[in-house]
Amino acid sequence: MKTQIHSLEDGRSLTGKSSHWLGPQQDPLPSARTALFFFLGVLTVVFGLLSIAYRMRMSLGDWQPLSDPWQLWLNTAMLFFSSGVFELTRQRLRQAGISAAHDPRVNSPQANSHQVRSLLLLAGVLAITFLIGQLWVWQLLMAQGYYLSANPANSFFYLITGLHGLHLLGGLVVWLYSYRKVCRVGSLEVSRISIELCCHYWHFLLLVWLLMLALLLRT
C-alpha cells in the first residue's frame, strides 16, 4: 500500500509532507476530500445568505431589474461543458488507474495520458471562456447604463457574479498548477488528487451558478 502511494504521489501528499509521516491516514485523498466538502459548506452559506439578502431586497419598491443579455446563456453553456469535461477527465483517469493496477502492460498509460491531458486542458479553457463571457456581459450592461451603484438590483448582480467568478478563478489557479505539473512530469497520476477535487469544485460552482442565474432571471 505504501509503495503504491509513493509511486502515485512521489512520496509527498498535497500537504507537502511525506505521506508515511501522517500516521493512520495513509491516502491523502479522503482528507483532501473532507476539507473540500467543508469548504463547499462554507461557500453554500456565503451564496445562501446572498440570495436571502437578494430576495429580501427585491421585495422593496425601488427595485429595477436589469436586462438579461443572451450572452448569459452562452456562458452557462460554457460552464456546463467545462464541468462535464472535468467529469469525463476524472472518469478516464479512474479507468486508467484501475486498469493499470490490474495489469500495467495492457493499457499503455502513456497513450491514455495524452488523451486525458487534452481533456484537462479543454475543461480549463472552457472555464476561462466562461469568465471572459461574464466580463463581456458586465461590459454590455455598463454600456446600457446599468452601473454598479445605480440600483440595488445592479449592485447585487455584480456582487454575485463577481464573487462566483472569483471562486472559479481560484479553482483555475489549482487547475493551472496541476496541469503544468502534469505536463512537466508527463504522468497524470501526480495530479490525481487535484483533478479529483477540481471536478467536485466545478460541479459545485456550476450548481451555484444555475441557482444564482435562476435568482437573477426572476427579477
Place this chain on the structure above:
Amino acid sequence: MSDSIISGAEHGPQSFWTRYVWSQDHKVIAIQYSITAIFVGLIALVLSLLMRMQLGFPGSLEFMDAAAYYQAMTMHGMIMVIYLLTALFLGGFGNYLIPLMIGARDMVFPYLNMLSYWTYLLAVIVLLSSFFVPGGPTGAGWTLYPPQAILPGTPGTDWGIVLMLVSLVIFIVATTMGGLNYVTTILQARTKGMTLMRMPLTVWGIFIATIMALLAFPALFVSGVMMLCDKLLHTSFFMPSIVSMGESLGYQGGSPVLFQHLFWFFGHPEVYIVALPAFGIVSDLLSVHARKNIFGFRMMVWALVSIGVLSFVVWAHHMYVSGMNPYFGFFFAITTLVIAAPTAIKVYNWVLTLWRGDIHLRVPMLFAIGFISTFVIGGLTGLFLGNVIVDIPLSDTYFVVAHFHMVMGVSPIMVIFAAIYHWYPKVTGRMLHDGLGKIHFWVTFLGTYAIYFPMHYLGILGMPRRYFAYPNYEFIPASAQDLNAFITVAALVVGAFQLLFIFNLIYSYWRGQPAPSNPWGATSLEWQTPQTPPAHGNWGEQLPQVYRWAYDYSLPGVEQDFVPQTTEQPISDQAREGHK
C-alpha cells in the same frame, strides 16, 4: 515502517527559521497564534482601562475626547471577541491540543496551517495599522452598524472603517483555512482506537466550535464585503437615502436592518464559538483535578452539539430594539430560552463532577471553578435579557455590559487562564509559579465581581451604555459616579495584576521548576508523549493506541488513581496480590 518514521524525524525542520518562524509544526504555530493573540489582547485591555478612566474620573485623561472614547470602545470589543478569544481558542489551543489529544503527528495540512497563522497575523497588522492612519480607527462600535459606521461624524470613517472591514475579511480567510484543517484532522487523523466518543471533551468543544465558525463567519464575510462596496463603490446594500450634515449622500433604498441580521447571524454563534471550546476545556480540567470521571459524558457531547445547532436560530434576540414583528420576537425569545436547557445540563454536570470528588485546588482548578461561578451569573442575566419585555428597557444600559462581560468576556478568559496553567508544563517543560498563580487567581476572580456586579445595579438604575460622559442626567443619582469610580479602581487593579501573569509566563519559562511529563496525573493522550515538550512528530516511533475514554479516574480496585487512555488493562489490586 519504523525506518521511514525515523527518517521523517530526521527530516524535521533544522534551521532557526524553519523551526520557529516559517514552521509547519502545529505546536509552534499554536504558540505563534497564542503569543499574537495575547499581545493584541493586552492592547485591548489597555483600551478598556482608558475607557474606565474616563468613566470613573471624567476628564482625567486629556486625549480622551468623545471620538477617542468610541474608538477605544470599538477596538476593545472587536479585538477581544475576534482577535483574542476566537484566535486563541481555535488557533492557539485548537492547534496545540487537537493533534496531541487525538494521537496524530500533526495537522493533516501543515502548510495550510502555517498559511493560516500568517494570514491571521496580516489581519492583526491591518487592524492595528488603523491606529496610525489619518482619522484613526473606526469608532462605530464593535457591531459596526450602518449607516453610522460609514457616515461622516463617526470617528474613522475615512480609513478606519475600511481597514477594519478589510482586516475582518482577511481574518475570516485565516479562520477558514485553520478551521478546515482542524475539522479534517479530527475526522481523518485520529489514532487507532480513538473513536469519536473516546475523544476528550476539549476536542469535542473545539470541533463543534470550528464547524460553527466555518458556517457563521461567512455571514460576517458577506456583510463586510457588502459594506465595503457601500463605502468604496457607493452601492446601497445597507445605506438608505440619507441626508447627512445638510447634504444628500446619494445613497438610496439600502436596508440597515439587513446588516443587523447578517451581523448577528454571525455574531450570536460567535458567542458560542468562544464558549464551546471553553466548555470542553473546563470539563476536562474539572475531571482531572477532581480525580473523577466527567459526569454524563455522552450528555455533555450532545449538549455541545445541540448548543451549536440552537445558536444559529437565536440571532435576532440582539435586535429586539431594532423593531420587529412581535411574533418574530416571540420566536427568538423562545429559542433563546430553549438554549438554556443544554447549557444548564452542562452546568449541572460540572457541579456533579465536583460532587464528592477528590478536589485538588491547584491553580488551573481554581480558575475552572471560578469559571462555573462567573458563567452561572452571566448566564442567569442572559435569561432576563432573552425576554423581549425585559430586554427593551435594559438593552441600552450597563446591565447588558455586565451580562456579556460576565458570560463571554470573563468566563472564557477564566478558562484561558485555567488552560494555560494546566498545559504550560506540557508546552514548555516547566511549571508555572504556584504562589504567583494563586495571587493572580484571587485578584482576577474577586476583581471581576468588583467590576461587573455593580454594573448590573447601574444598569437597573437606567445608566445608558456607550456614553462618553454623564453630565446633567437627572435620573442618575450623583452616587452612581462613586460606584463608577470604584469600578475603575477595581479594573485598574485587575489590569495591573495581569502583568503578574505575563511575568509568571516569562519567568517560569527560564526559571520555573522542571515539569514531569504528567504532573497532574491526567489520562488524555497529550500527557503520554515520550518527550516533554513533545518533539516534532509528537510520538516518537510508534503512534499511541487508545483503549479507553479519557476519564478513567479513581477506578475501584485499581491502585493508581488514573488510567491513561493508552493502557490496555489496568493493574488491579487483586492482580497485584496474586503476583506476590
